[in-house]
Amino acid sequence: MRIGELARRAGTSTRTLRYYETHGLVRPGRSANGYRVYDEAELRVVHEIRSLLAIGFGLDDIRPFVACLRAGHDSGDVCPDSVAVLRRKLAEVDDYLDRLGTVRRRLHDQLARAITHREETCLRTRGPAG
Amino acid sequence: MRIGELARRAGTSTRTLRYYETHGLVRPGRSANGYRVYDEAELRVVHEIRSLLAIGFGLDDIRPFVACLRAGHDSGDVCPDSVAVLRRKLAEVDDYLDRLGTVRRRLHDQLARAITHREETCLRTRGPAG
DNA sequence: GGTTGCCTTGACGTCGGCGGCAAGGTCTAG
């Protein structure tokens, strides 16, 4: 399979696949004329990359998962390095959830106060002026 | 007050203040020699900018708040445009909280399954091999 | 042999909020 077909089947672009390659995540062979040649397993690898990217992983975080797949495991999650990354990411997400919750509260309060203030202003305005 | 003093008092850099100016958020006068001159009110404006940036607003989102302060209100929140931005941002944060919660669940499950799988693998490995 | 379609490498553009540096003007204290 060449790069165009893999891109179509993985739902991404050829540019993206080359980008992954420069970052050591995808490893195609080469045909006689220099074209990249991918086997079926690479499709699985690309799917793994895409789904991890989609939940906020960076390419560096993803490397262990790909290595785990390449090591023959049927899932990229099961190797120690992958588990370590999963733990770290879970902690990061928890932390971010905390901070985002705080932000939400501040936004909510700010909005409430702004609206209250506007109503008071309206009353004051209507009083003397109306 | 010149740019250096404002930067110190606002806890930021001169570069940052010039950046805000290019984006229409801060408006200094000029002294005879070309130096920027800020009045006390600009310190308040910069604080408003900083606190809104800190909770995830972009400079474009912040503009209405600054305009509100400049319009003479004692808070940047109370003008209709500011309230609209607050509502939109609250909705965005809620949306992001949802998605991040989903990610958290997926991470949690993935971690749980990975660890379970590893234990099973350990048992299988210990069985025939040990 | 010409067109079409796929492939190659290389290099610059994107978004946002600045950091940092260069080259020079200005003011003040000693």
Place this chain on the structure above:
DNA sequence: CTAGACCTTGCCGCCGACGTCAAGGCAACC
């Protein structure tokens, strides 16, 4: 007079995951 502290404009760099050309090679079909 000079050092140094401040100011000016302008421009490149950064991060990350790519998009978007550009210029050219390769393969297949008519």
